[in-house]
Amino acid sequence: MQLKFYRYTFIIYSAVLLLSLALFYLFPKTVLSEIELDSSGVEDQSDHDAPIDWEREQLGGAKLYHEWHFDYAGACLEVAPADSEEVRVHVKRTEAGTGRIVAEEYRRDSxxxxxxxxxxxxxxxxxxxxxxxxxxELNFKVFTPEFTVVQFREGEREHSQRLHRSFEFFQLFYLYVPGDVELDFEPDGNGHLIIMDEE
Amino acid sequence: MMSLAEISLGKAVKQQYGFKIRAYGNLFVSLMAVQLIALLFTAGGATGMSGMGWDNIYIEIRYYSGTMIFVFTALWIAVNSFMLTLPLFRNIDFSFVTNRISSNLANIGFMITAAVAGGGTAALGSILLRNILYYLTESGSLIGANFMVAPGELFIGVVVGMLYLLLFSAAGYFVGALLQLHRSLYVLVPALLLGVLLYDAAYESALMLRLIGFFSLELSPLLFVLKIAGAVLLLWTGAGLISNRAEIR
Structure with missing residues (x-):
C-alpha cells in the first residue's frame, strides 16, 4: 500500500514536470528580450569618466528624447530649477537675435x-x-544560467557584470539660448548650470 | 541463516537492485519534497538581489536560478548514498543470497538510478521554476536573457547534472563506508573536513576550491566525463575495498 503511494506520488510529480516542459516549449513567451547582455554594444564605464571631449562622449551614446520650443523676446532669462532634485542644465549659446529658446532632453539609447x-x-x-x-524605481527579474547548462561555455561567469553594464543609463538636459539673451541662474543648492562652448 | 542455493553474481545483483528500488521508494518521494522546498525558496527570490542607482533612477534586480534545486538534489543524493552504508540498510541485503560484491554492485545500481532521476527532475524543476515565475508573477519585468533554454542546452544540463549527482553519491557512499570502519571516524572525518575548510580560510590555499574547480572549470565534454568517471570509479572502488575489510556479519 505504502509502496503504491510512493510510486504514484513520484509518477504525479514526474507528470507535472513533463507538463511544465511542454508548456514551456509549446507556448511562446513575452519577456523583456531587448535587454542585451552582450557587452559589444555597451560603452566601457571608463569612457564616461574621460575628461576629453566629454560632451561628445556623452551624446555619442544618447538620443534626443524630448524637445521644447519657446519664443522669447526678453533680454534676460531666469533659469530656475523647480524642485528639490538635483538638476543639471547644459547651456549652449546660439546665434543672437533669433528669439528662440530650445530645450532638449537626451537619453542614452538603452x-x-x-x-x-x-x-x-x-x-x-x-x-x-x-x-x-x-x-x-524599476524592478526586474533575471535568470542566471544553471551551472550544469553552461558547464562547457566559456565566459559565462561575467554574466552579472555584463547585465549591470547593459543597464547603465543617463539623461541629459540641454538648453539652447540666443547669445544676446542674458542668463540669470539662481540655484537653490540643487541646480547646476553648465555653460558649453558657443555654437 | 545459511543458504545452499547456487546463484550467479548477476542474478544476485539484479534481485537486490530490484528490492532496493521497491524498498527505498520513499527516497524518491523525499527527492520530490526536497526539490519542491528548493523551488519554493527560489521562486521567492532567495537566489540573490542587487540594486543600483543613478541620479533619479533606482533599479532592483532579483536573480533566479535552478541551481538551488540542483544543490538540494545533490545534498539529497549524498545523504541517501551515505545512508546505504549504515548497518540498518546494509543488513537488509542479507535477506538475500549475497556477498559484499553483489551488495556494493546493487548499491551502485541504485545510486545510478537515483542520479538519473535526480538529474532529470532537477533540470525539469528549473523549467517548472521558469513557468511559475512567468505565469504566476508579473512577467512584464522578466528579462529574456537566460530565461529561454534551448532543448539542446536542457539536454546538456540533464546529462551534466546526472554526472555531478553521480559524483556526489559516490562521495557520500565512500564517506559512509569509511565511517563504518570505526566509530571514532564519525568524529574524525567531519573534523578533518572542517579542518581543511578552516585551513583554506586561514591560509587562502583554496584546496576545496581547487578540487571543485577541477570539475566545474572543465570546458571539454570528453575530459569532464573522464574526470567524473575516474573520480566515481575511484570512490566506488575505495568504498568496496573498505566494506570488504568490515567485520563479517
Whole structure:
C-alpha cells in the first residue's frame, strides 16, 4: 500500500514536470528580450569618466528624447530649477537675435529609455523653470544560467557584470539660448548650470 | 541463516537492485519534497538581489536560478548514498543470497538510478521554476536573457547534472563506508573536513576550491566525463575495498 503511494506520488510529480516542459516549449513567451547582455554594444564605464571631449562622449551614446520650443523676446532669462532634485542644465549659446529658446532632453539609447520619467520645462514670463525627472524605481527579474547548462561555455561567469553594464543609463538636459539673451541662474543648492562652448 | 542455493553474481545483483528500488521508494518521494522546498525558496527570490542607482533612477534586480534545486538534489543524493552504508540498510541485503560484491554492485545500481532521476527532475524543476515565475508573477519585468533554454542546452544540463549527482553519491557512499570502519571516524572525518575548510580560510590555499574547480572549470565534454568517471570509479572502488575489510556479519 505504502509502496503504491510512493510510486504514484513520484509518477504525479514526474507528470507535472513533463507538463511544465511542454508548456514551456509549446507556448511562446513575452519577456523583456531587448535587454542585451552582450557587452559589444555597451560603452566601457571608463569612457564616461574621460575628461576629453566629454560632451561628445556623452551624446555619442544618447538620443534626443524630448524637445521644447519657446519664443522669447526678453533680454534676460531666469533659469530656475523647480524642485528639490538635483538638476543639471547644459547651456549652449546660439546665434543672437533669433528669439528662440530650445530645450532638449537626451537619453542614452538603452532598454530603460522608455521607462524613465521626463524633465518638465515651462516658460512663464522671463522665468524658465526646469524640473528634473521624478525618481523612478524599476524592478526586474533575471535568470542566471544553471551551472550544469553552461558547464562547457566559456565566459559565462561575467554574466552579472555584463547585465549591470547593459543597464547603465543617463539623461541629459540641454538648453539652447540666443547669445544676446542674458542668463540669470539662481540655484537653490540643487541646480547646476553648465555653460558649453558657443555654437 | 545459511543458504545452499547456487546463484550467479548477476542474478544476485539484479534481485537486490530490484528490492532496493521497491524498498527505498520513499527516497524518491523525499527527492520530490526536497526539490519542491528548493523551488519554493527560489521562486521567492532567495537566489540573490542587487540594486543600483543613478541620479533619479533606482533599479532592483532579483536573480533566479535552478541551481538551488540542483544543490538540494545533490545534498539529497549524498545523504541517501551515505545512508546505504549504515548497518540498518546494509543488513537488509542479507535477506538475500549475497556477498559484499553483489551488495556494493546493487548499491551502485541504485545510486545510478537515483542520479538519473535526480538529474532529470532537477533540470525539469528549473523549467517548472521558469513557468511559475512567468505565469504566476508579473512577467512584464522578466528579462529574456537566460530565461529561454534551448532543448539542446536542457539536454546538456540533464546529462551534466546526472554526472555531478553521480559524483556526489559516490562521495557520500565512500564517506559512509569509511565511517563504518570505526566509530571514532564519525568524529574524525567531519573534523578533518572542517579542518581543511578552516585551513583554506586561514591560509587562502583554496584546496576545496581547487578540487571543485577541477570539475566545474572543465570546458571539454570528453575530459569532464573522464574526470567524473575516474573520480566515481575511484570512490566506488575505495568504498568496496573498505566494506570488504568490515567485520563479517
Amino acid at each position: 532598454p530603460l529609455s522608455g521607462m524613465m520619467n521626463s524633465y518638465e520645462v515651462d516658460l512663464t514670463g522671463n522665468k524658465l523653470s526646469v524640473k528634473g525627472p521624478q525618481r523612478c
